[in-house]
Amino acid sequence: MRFLTAGESHGPQLTTIIEGVPAQLPLTADDINAELARRQGGYGRGRRMQIEKDQVQILSGVRHGFTTGAPITFVVENKDWKNWTKIMGAEPITEQEEQKMKRKLTRPRPGHADLNGAIKYGHRDMRNVLERSSARETTVRVACGALAKVLLKAVGIEVAGHVREIGGIKAKDIDYTSVLDLRNRSEASEVRCVDKEASEEMKKAIDQAKQDGDSIGGVVEVVVEGAPIGLGSHVHYDRKLDGKIAAGVMSINAFKGVEIGIGFEAARLPGSQVHDEIEWSEDKGYTRKTNRLGGFEGGMTNGMPIVVKGVMKPIPTLYKPLQSVDIDTKEPFAAGVERSDSCAVPAASVVCENVVAWEVANAVMETFGSDQLAVLQAAIKQHNDAAKEF
Ligand code: EPS
Numbered sequence: 001m002r003f004l005t006a007g008e009s010h011g012p013q014l015t016t017i018i019e020g021v022p023a024q025l026p027l028t029a030d031d032i033n034a035e036l037a038r039r040q041g042g043y044g045r046g047r048r049m050q051i052e053k054d055q056v057q058i059l060s061g062v063r064h065g066f067t068t069g070a071p072i073t074f075v076v077e078n079k080d081w082k083n084w085t086k087i088m089g090a091e092p093i094t095e096q097e098e099q100k101m102k103r104k105l106t107r108p109r110p111g112h113a114d115l116n117g118a119i120k121y122g123h124r125d126m127r128n129v130l131e132r133s134s135a136r137e138t139t140v141r142v143a144c145g146a147l148a149k150v151l152l153k154a155v156g157i158e159v160a161g162h163v164r165e166i167g168g169i170k171a172k173d174i175d176y177t178s179v180l181d182l183r184n185r186s187e188a189s190e191v192r193c194v195d196k197e198a199s200e201e202m203k204k205a206i207d208q209a210k211q212d213g214d215s216i217g218g219v220v221e222v223v224v225e226g227a228p229i230g231l232g233s234h235v236h237y238d239r240k241l242d243g244k245i246a247a248g249v250m251s252i253n254a255f256k257g258v259e260i261g262i263g264f265e266a267a268r269l270p271g272s273q274v275h276d277e278i279e280w281s282e283d284k285g286y287t288r289k290t291n292r293l294g295g296f297e298g299g300m301t302n303g304m305p306i307v308v309k310g311v312m313k314p315i316p317t318l319y320k321p322l323q324s325v326d327i328d329t330k331e332p333f334a335a336g337v338e339r340s341d342s343c344a345v346p347a348a349s350v351v352c353e354n355v356v357a358w359e360v361a362n363a364v365m366e367t368f369g370s371d372q373l374a375v376l377q378a379a380i381k382q383h384n385d386a387a388k389e390f
Pocket of ligand 1: 047048080133134135136137317338339340
């Protein structure tokens with residue numbers, strides 16, 4: 001499967017076209033909208049989320065509630081567009097009109113794509129960079145992930161995400177019985193954190209950051225349960241699924257690090273405390289006594305839950321801006337201030353969940369690829385039965 005996304009933060013709409021989805025998959029706009037609503041929530045979001053009510057329009061590839069095998073088009077409208085039609089319009093405008101609108105950005109925000117993108121693409125107005133580098137784009141990446149989740153669910157794979165850390169406040173390690181349990185408990189928290197005490201502390205930290213005109217980041221975690229053994233491959237670097245997941249997570253706006261399983265902690269422990277001992281039972285087949293490697297050995301899934309963490313840096317748009325330089329005058333200035341969120345980590349956990357879901361669904365299609373859902377389901381069942389007895 002593959003997809004492209006298009007659209008600017010304050011343009012008319014966001015669009016994605018997804019190709020390679022098997023036919024006969026039951027799919028409705030509600031499946032996608034539920035995920036879009038989750039992404040819009042979370043403590044610490046700014047005023048933009050009160051303007052938008054993200055709803056998908058399915059414009060191709062689905063008929064009477066089932067995928068047809070043809071490319072699927074999702075469109076999500078930007079309600080804010082009506083306030084930006086002139087500023088963001090495709091039609092030429094005069095210099096006087098541009099000056100009157102006062103929305104030209106010439107003071108790049110440290111940590112944002114503004115300056116590098118402007119130099120690279122030759123834009124004197126860095127709005128041309130900002131509009132596309134905005135995390136608004138994650139709306140349609142989540143729409144793709146929502147579709148991936150529907151496909152995964154149909155083959156017995158569940159995905160959940162939660163927040164482990166915000167602004168230096170860490171959640172206690174939690175015991176969860178299943179991915180569904182993890183999902184229900186994180187869903188009940190405004191910061192998507194299953195530790196209730198830590199949730200309250202995180203909210204206070206977000207309030208403080210907002211009051212200070214500052215922003216804070218954090219750590220999110222995604223767990224995938226039910227993946228068959230052998231998604232990805234050891235035979236070539238670009239077929240390793242842990243590598244693809246890491247690339248997907250790293251590509252989310254503001255993400256600066258990825259860990260699989262215990263991740264960086266593996267550097268500090270002896271091998272006997274890192275690798276997971278192998279067991280076999282008639283009921284479950286091959287399993288591991290622990291899951292420190294987060295479901296991966298040799299770039300392939302080993303049947304244990306996939307566990308991925310991602311680090312989000314604080315959002316670079318600050319109401320108390322850092323020092324920058326005006327690209328017209330080269331004089332030092334405070335960076336530009338745009339409306340923004342003081343913390344988007346809870347929303348980012350939903351994005352991360354959907355990005356990981358896409359990579360896993362894609363690996364399922366690569367390994368068991370089929371044009372029809374029922375054939376895919378049969379192939380996975382046969383593989384799972386054989387792996388148990390192997
Ligand atoms: C963003 C800035 C804010 C966020 C936006 C990401 O938008 P605005 O400039 O319109 O206030 O709300 O996120 C979304 C719109 C979204 O849907 O997540 C940025 O600069 O990255």
